[in-house]
Amino acid sequence: MTPTDQDIAWMSIETLSTLIRSRRISSAEATDAMLRRIARLDPGLHAYARTTPELAMNQAREADARLARGEPLGALHGVPIAVKDLCWTAGIPTAAGSTIHHDFRPPVDGTVVRRLREAGAVLLGKLQMTEGAFSAHHPEIVAPVNPWQAQAWTGVSSSGSGVAVAAGLCHGAIGTDTGGSIRYPSVANGVTGLKPTWGRVSRHGAFELAASLDHLGPMCRSAADCGLMLGAIAGADADDPTALQAPVPDYLAGDPHRLDGLRIGIDDAYVSRDVGTAVTDAFQAALRTLVALGATPVAITLPPVEAMVSAWVPHCGIEAALAHADTFPARRSEYGPMLAQLLDTGLALSGVDYQRMLLARADFTGRMNALMQTIDLLLTPVIPFNVPSLSQLAELRAQPGYRGQLQRFTVPFDMSGQPTLTLPAGFTDEPMPLGVQLVAGHLREDLLVRAGRAFQGSTDWHTRRPPVG
Secondary structure, three states: OOHHHHHHHOOOOOHHHHHHHHHOOOOHHHHHHHHHHHHHHHHHHEEEEEOOOOHHHHHHHHHHHHHHOOOOOOOOOOOOEEEEEOOOOEEEEOOOOOOOOOOOOOOOOOOHHHHHHHHHOEEEEOOOOOOOOOOOOOOOOOOOOOOOOOOOOOOOOOHHHHHHOOOOOOOOOEEEOOOOOHHHHHHOOOOOOOOOOOEEEOOOOOOOOOOOOOEEEEEEOOOHHHHHHHHHHHHHEEEEEOOOOOOOOOOOOOOOOOOOEEEEEEOHHHHHOOHHHHHHHHHHHHEEEEEHHHEEEEEEOOOOOOOHHHHHHHHHHHHHHHHHHOOOOOHHHHHHHHHHHHHHHHHHHHHHHHHHHHHHHHHHHHHHHHHOOOOEEEEEEEEOOOEEEHHHHHHOOOOOOHHHHHHOOHHHHHHOOEEEEEEEEEEEEOOOOEEEEEEEEOOHHHHHHHHHHHHHHOOHHOOOOOOOO
C-alpha cells in the first residue's frame, strides 16, 4: 500500500531510508509530501525561518537518479531534513535568529551542511532560533509555537528544530547546545536530542555563541535516528582545527535490547533537590526501565556544579562578545535586549575573573572525567519543573536565582564538554512532555545511542504525536 503524506511525515529516518532504497517510495515523493505538510502547518507553528523547496526537490530528484544509476548511497539517502538557521548554506540567507544578518548569504556550506548533503540528505529549509542562539527570540521575529500547547515554552535556542521534528515537518534536524539548547527544546517538544562531545562535530560554518561551549548535534524522533545523523556529521575537519581526530564509529552497532553490566550513576541529592513531582516520577520510571534492561544503578556524588552554573553567563558573554565584535556595540540598536545584555556582561568581565573561571572549569572537567571512570552513564532530569507556559516563564525569569535553577542539569555538561542524550520520558496531565538525560564520558556517544535505543524499545513516549494532524 502506498504511504500517505501523514505516514511519510511520521516515519523514522531508518524506515524512510529503507523504503527509498527499496524504491517503494521515491525521495521526490517523500520530499514533496513534506513540503506540502510544511506549507499547511508551518504558518501556525513558525518553525522555519525559510524553506528551500526548489533546492529540496532538485536534491530529491538527484537522490532518485543516483539510486537508479546504482551509485553508492549515503546513510541519509533521500531523507528530508532541516538545519538550524545558524548553519551556513551556500547562497541561502543565514540569519542566526537576528535582523543584523538577514541578508547574509554564505559563500559555502558549513561542514555540517556539506556532510549532510554528502550523506544524501535533502534540505527542506532553515529552522528558526533565538537571537544569536542565546535565550530570547529577537523582538521583530515571530517565535516558533509549541505543537503540544500553543502557549507553552519551546525551549529557547533550537526552538524551531524541536518544533519541526515534533510536528513532523522534517525527519531530523540540526540543533546547537551552548547551555542547554538541544536539551530544552527536546524536552519541551517531546523529541530525542543528542549533544555530542565538544569537538566531535565540526563548528566550521556555524555562527558562534560561545566557541568553547558550542556543540552541534542532531534532534530526531528516536535515539537510532540521532545515531544515524551523528554518524553522518561527526569527525575531523581540516576547516576546524578543534574538531576531534578520533575515528567515527557505527553508532548503531551496539546491542539495542539489553544493557547488562552498564553502570548508571545516580546522585540522589542532585536529581531530587527542588525538583517537581512529575519530573521526579518520570526520572524514577526511566531508572526502573533501565534497570529492567540490565543496567546497574550506582550511587555517586557529582562534583559541585554551582560554580559552573554561576560562571556560565559571564563565560558565555565574553566569548559571545568576541563573536559579535564586528557589530556590537557599533550596531547595538539592532540587537534584542537579552543578547545585548549578555554582550555587555562579557565586555565588562576582567581578564583575572575570566581566568579564574577557566581554572574552575578545568577543575570541574577533570573531576567529571575521574567520576566517569567509575560509571558508564549518568542519569539526570533536564529541567527541574514541568515545561512552563510562556506566562509562567516570564514570572520565573523575574525570580532571583531562576537561571541557576533552570540550568543546573544542563550547563555543567557544556562546561565539561561531555555528550548527553535527551529522551522523552512521560507526560504531565496537560499533557506536556517530560524528559530525562543520559550523560556519558567524552566520545562515548555510542553508549548513549545504545542505551537510548534500548530505553525506546521498552517505552513508547517517543512515539507520541502532538495534535497537529
